[in-house]
Amino acid sequence: MASLFYQFHLLLLLLLSSLIIRMICMKNCWLWLMVFLCSFFLSLRTYYYVNKIENEPQRITNGYLKIQTDSIKVDGNSLKLTGKIQGKKYFVYNTLKSPAEKAIWQGKALPNMAIVNGDTEDFDNARNLNGFDAKKYYQSLGFTQVLQAKAIKPVKIQRFSISDVRQRLIWRIDRRYSTRLASYIKALIIGYKDAQFADYTSAYKTTGLLHLFTLSGMHIQFYLGGVHLLLKRAGLVRETRLLLLSAVGLLLIILTGSGFSTIRAVVSFLIAFACLTLEIQLSKLDQWSIMLFLLILCFPLVFWSVGAQLSLYFALILSYLNDLRLKKWQQLVLFSAFALPIMIYSFSEWTIIGGLFTILLFPLFEWLILPGCIVLFLGCFLPIPQFLSFLLEQFFRLLEKVLALAAFPNLTIGRPTFTILLFLILIVLLLIDRLKYQRKTYWLLGIAFLLIASVSFSAKGMVAFVDVGQGDSIFIKLPFKQETFLIDTGGRLKFRQKKWQRRQQKHLSDYNLLPFLKSLGCTKIDHLLITHNDADHMGELVNVLDNVKVKNLYLAKGSQIELKKLIQSIKGTKIHLVKKGDTVGNKLKVQILSPEKSTGENDDSLVTYFTLNHQRFLLTGDLETTGEEALIRNYPQLKTDFLKVGHHGSNTSTGKELLEKVRPKYAIISAGKKNRYGHPTQETLTKLNKQKIRVFRTDQQGMIYYHWSATTKWGEIKLLIDFLE
The missing domain is CATH 2.40.50.140 (Nucleic acid-binding proteins)
Incomplete structure (x- = not known):
């Protein structure tokens, strides 16, 4: 959806063609003129906008x-x-x-x-x-x-600067209230989320309620609706109220950091109120279209933002649901269900109970949380009783605990293709139309189910060299989820720092490996292998185990001695110690070529070998030249198509003898972008080039993956970034 108006797509071309045909049939000259002018101005605005933001490095x-x-x-x-x-x-x-x-x-x-x-x-x-x-x-x-x-x-x-004013407000809230309470007030009143906010709201994320703490339509409706009520009680006429509400709306946009959701909500509110005031008959869909035109005029690349995609889609669905004349709870249930297409496209998962919790908590937000936060915000400037802040903080603490207990696993489906997304959105709109006229919807639901199921159970297999920075992680998936493997998890090497230099620790896999697995609909790993004990290969192991069900964990025999505490803490996963000559897997047989016994060091790395779709893969971990020499002595007939270069392309690995013996067609180097070690070294690259081996690098090209179809058996290598030196 991010590319909706800016990139070519066959299905979009068909939709555009059908729109043009419909306009021709209507024979409305004014409509043609309006469409032409709107398209012209938007194209011109986008052209100048893109020219302004695109620059060469300097x-x-x-x-x-x-x-x-x-x-x-x-x-x-x-x-x-x-x-x-x-x-x-x-x-x-x-x-x-x-x-x-x-x-x-x-x-x-x-x-x-x-x-x-x-x-x-x-x-x-x-x-x-x-x-x-x-x-x-x-x-x-x-x-x-x-x-x-x-x-x-x-x-x-x-x-004078608006950002200075906003920063002063943030400072006042921080000084006046506790860290927890200040985080909530800043998020709900001025749209600012500090570093602690994610810690306090983790329970809301797992229950699908995090959207309640992002300034959007509900909050703006409450704020502007409250101001409108006061203006109405003051006896002001509609025209005056419209002008004052426009001023208040502009102030809200500025003070809340000009977030897209806030801008959309304010513009939508003002368009609806202007139609009422000026007695202009416009449908909800027409109002949504005007709002969209104005937003694209201001933000030409608006569809490149996930937040904007969600905000616009939700507003569109609500505009249709309003025509069904349903009760509030019925609207929320349908809204939660109809949110599924855009949610799985954006986050690869759907919160099953999010709609239920939204129904239960909506009145609390409307009558307690938002009014309470407003009162406490005013308390930064006016005297208010101390017990009010104490009560609201205790309420937030209680709410966090209750929701943590009620947390329910999200349904991980995977990320659909853009074509499937468009079909799902079309089905949602057809469902709303059929519900409006009380027609049967079973066949539409059946098609939607098949489309969603096709996302998780893809006929394509994959070997992916995931870009985890300066580390290793290789994911293998057989077609139709027959079996999955993960070799190493990536991780961050730690360096000694002074206390003032230490940054907040975050799990790297939350930003690279885990989102990738979710996007494939992968909720279970059958076999996880750790090549050796370095942090850049196994540093994210615990976080992966916490987020994905792992059936079997494999360690090199001998390396477990240093990992005794870690092994004791692992629950629900079978741990296997493997050595040279062992085989891992059922449908796919992954051979362990080395070591006989490990101490967890680089030269004791697990070396694995397997064949998929007639392509041979040799993965060497951080094996150094001594280990490589032993490998080719033990396996003199060893040949491969894909070689995962040892130790991120260091000059201590990838000896000339190994390359001449195994004769790979492709070499994959997993290294971090602009890493401090200078990996891969020029010496290693020269050796690979002399052997006429095609080199792929994650530091330059991002994730590199080989995928193939179970039906046609045709496979190809894909790169995330087309790197040109």
Whole structure:
């Protein structure tokens, strides 16, 4: 859906053709003129917008950066902020060099200007299949590039800025209330989510209620509806109310950080109220269309943002549901069901009980949580009783505990193709139409079920070298989910740091490996193999075990001695110790070629070998040249098509003897983008080039995968990024 108006798609072309045919049949000249003018203005606006944000990487010297102060975030020695240089918007990164420098960016009066030196670069495209595309997301928000600031000298000057006002509000809330309560108030009143917010709201995420804490239609309806009621009670006429509501709506947009959901909700509210005030007869769908036109005019790449996709789709569904004249709880149940297509396209999963909990909690939000947060927000400026903040905080604590107990696993389906998504949305619209006229819907539900089932049970098999940064992770899936394998999990190597430098620890697999597995509908791994004990190969093991059911875990015999505590903590997974000569798997036989006995070191890595769709794969972990020599002595007839290069392309691996003996066609190097070790080394690349082996690198090309069809047996290598040197 992110590419809805900007990329060619056969099905979209067919839909556009049907629209043109319908317009021809209507024989309405005014309609043709309106469509032409709208298309012309949107195309022109998009052209200028894209030209403005697309730039070549450059070096910035002594650039004057206007800082958006409410965007400043400090995590250990990491500084992130947004700002403008000569009208161009940048996302700025900087590594802080001292505690004194860190303190400057954490005070009350934050710098609103800075002199910066650094290099700009493009945002990353999606680095894994179905992964987060940072470039599209940030470009949809008007960002030009990333600025890696080598030096940043803060300057405080006297100038009025909305972001300064918002930052002061954030500071006041933080100073007035506890960390937990402040997080809730900031999220619900000014749309700001701090670093702690995710910790407090994890229970809402698992129960499908996190949307209640994102400023959107419900919240704006409450705020503007409340203001409208006060204006009406004051005896103001509709025209005056419309002007004042427009001013209040604009203020809300500014103070809440101009989030897309807020803008959409405010514009929708004002369009509906304007139609009522000016007595203009427009259907809900027409109002939605006007709102969409205005938003695309302001944000031409709006469909590149997942949040915008969700917001617009939900608004469209609600506009149709309003015509059914259902009770509130019936609307919410249908809304939850009809949200399924866009939810699985965006997140690969659907919260089964999200609709039920929304029904139960909606009155609490309407009558307790939102009014309570408003009162406490006003308490930053006016005296209010202390017990009110205590009561609301205790209520939030209780709600978190209750929802944590009531948490129910989400239904992981996988990410449908764009074509399937369009068909599912069409089915949703047809279902609403048939419900309106009380017609049977069984056949539509049957088609929808088959389409959804086809997502998880794909006829394609895959061997994927996942981009996990400076680490290894290889995923193998047989067609129709017959069997799944994961070899290593990736992870972060730890370095000694001072206390002030330490950043908040996050699981890397939450951002690369796990979303990829979810997008394939993979909820179970049959066989997980750990090649050796280094953190960049097994650092994310515990997090993977916590999020995906793993039936069997395989460790090299001998390596378990160092992992005794970890092994004792693992529940529900069978642990196997394997050595040279063993075989793992049922449908697919993965042979263990090395070692005989392991100590968990690089040269004791599990070496695996298997054949899929007539293609041979040799995966060597971090095996070094000594281990490679032993391998070719033990298996003199060993040949392969795909070689996973040892130790991320280090010069301690991938000896000339191995390459000449196994004669691979393709070499896969798993390394982190701009890693500190200089992997892969030029020496290794030269050896591979001399043997005329085609090289693929995750640091340059993102995830690399070979996939094939169970029906045609045709397979190909796919890259996430077409890298050109």
